[in-house]
Amino acid sequence: AKYALATANKLIDMYGANGVTRYNIGCSVSKTMAASSVADKVKKVNHHFFINAFHGHAHNHHCQLHYHTLYQKGLGIEDLKTCECVFAGSNAVALLIWHASHFHWLQFINLQFDQWNLDHYQELSQFLYNNYKQVVHITNNLMPVIQELKQQLDLSDAVFKQWNIKELQYLEALAAEPEYDPEKITYVEPCSHWPRLSRCLISAHNKLIFKMNAVLDLEHQLGLMEHWTSHDPKYQEALKYLNNN
Numbered sequence: 001a002k003y004a005l006a007t008a009n010k011l012i013d014m015y016g017a018n019g020v021t022r023y024n025i026g027c028s029v030s031k032t033m034a035a036s037s038v039a040d041k042v043k044k045v046n047h048h049f050f051i052n053a054f055h056g057h058a059h060n061h062h063c064q065l066h067y068h069t070l071y072q073k074g075l076g077i078e079d080l081k082t083c084e085c086v087f088a089g090s091n092a093v094a095l096l097i098w099h100a101s102h103f104h105w106l107q108f109i110n111l112q113f114d115q116w117n118l119d120h121y122q123e124l125s126q127f128l129y130n131n132y133k134q135v136v137h138i139t140n141n142l143m144p145v146i147q148e149l150k151q152q153l154d155l156s157d158a159v160f161k162q163w164n165i166k167e168l169q170y171l172e173a174l175a176a177e178p179e180y181d182p183e184k185i186t187y188v189e190p191c192s193h194w195p196r197l198s199r200c201l202i203s204a205h206n207k208l209i210f211k212m213n214a215v216l217d218l219e220h221q222l223g224l225m226e227h228w229t230s231h232d233p234k235y236q237e238a239l240k241y242l243n244n245n
Contacts, residue, residue, distance in 0.1 A: 004029045008047060009038050017045040020072075022052050022080035027063045048072075053079035062171040065164060077134060089116060 008021045023029040030049045033042055053069045069075050093112045097105045120127070150156065219227070228235040 004049075005033065005036050005038060008033065008042060008049075012038075012041060012045050012047055017047075019045070019047050020075070020080075021047065021049050022083070023049050024051060025063075027067055030067075050075075050080060052081045052084070054081065062168070065168045065171070071164060077131065077138075086116065 004021070004023055011019055011021060021029075033039060033049065049067065050069055050072060051063070051067045065071060069078070069080055090109070090112050093108050097108050100108065215227075230236075
């Protein structure tokens with residue numbers, strides 16, 4: 001966190017108010033910054049912390065609504081990934097300085113960034129031109145499509161903002177579990193098993209009726225006036241015959 005604090009402090013001193021610092025977890029560093037020694041300075045100049053366009057989708061959605069570049073006005077097509085691109089390019093130096101002395105370590109790092117600055121300074125005009133073409137394409141080709149969809153669906157820019165607000169309110173409401181009567185939960189749990197138990201009970205009842213009808217029919221065929229019990233001699237005799245055969 002100390003590097004983020006130092007970086008933000010330096011950027012404010014160099015560029016003044018209404019600046020932006022990109023950090024992997026924008027919500028986390030914002031809380032750290034609010035509790036730091038430069039908190040008043042950051043708040044006074046309206047300095048903000050966001051997450052880059054790629055990393056934002058790997059974090060929770062509540063964070064994205066506050067800190068993702070997609071929802072921030074004024075960033076244009078900037079994805080806030082410049083530092084990642086710079087340091088990704090410097091990874092090639094690692095193989096050269098793996099077993100080097102401290103002097104050569106500093107030497108090659110310095111050569112790497114000198115060459116980086118030279119190459120990209122030469123390409124700066126092309127970089128700006130490509131960004132300009134991208135913005136022109138978005139403005140000329142995509143904006144009319146959006147306007148047409150807004151008319152077809154009867155939407156306005158205010159509605160889009162309202163969607164974000166409602167989504168944020170919904171996610172914030174999920175942060176705490178609502179209070180609920182535990183006795184109702186205790187009651188619902190056994191009730192949830194009732195349909196299955198009810199089906200078993202109906203099935204058992206149907207089987208009982210079927211067996212009773214079968215017994216009554218046999219008693220009628222045998223001319224029995226009373227039910228046999230397990231102690232009845234005739235019952236014992238028939239049971240013995242059944243077991244032996």
